[in-house]
Amino acid sequence: MTLTDPQLDCVGCQKAGKCCDFQPFIPNYILGAMLSAGVKIPSSGEHQWQPLGLIPARSFRKRHGNTPEGSRGPDLFCRFFDGGCTIYKFRPGECRNYFCEGMTDGHHQASTDAFGLEVSMAQSAL
Secondary structure (H helix, E strand, O other), rough: OOOOOOOOOOOOOOOOOOOOOOOOEEEEEHHHHHHHOOOOOOOOOEEEEOOOOOEEOOHHHHHOOOOOHHHHHHHHHHOOEEOEOOOHHHOEEEEEHOOOOOOOHHHHHHHHHHHHHHHHHHHHHO
């Protein structure tokens, strides 16, 4: 299977939260690197501290899942989004493999596989 890159126009994106209209899972080893670098983790009820890392809260996931993509507002934006990604250097696999437009089944599978690998690595880090 050959994946082709979708044509993305991030500068021209009209979505208020760009692609950051969800709260990603941040595995423990990335979270540790962020904390070591002095990155401030926003206090919020939108995520939970777990041994595997920072996990979106169940209430957030439910609200997010029940809100159509075009209707998501600032209450569903990533807590690390402030007009742009404030953790770009440390962004997790969910963000690194996100394609907003033209995402093919192959891209979706690659993103799913990367997420699974990241969870496995977080488990190994424990």
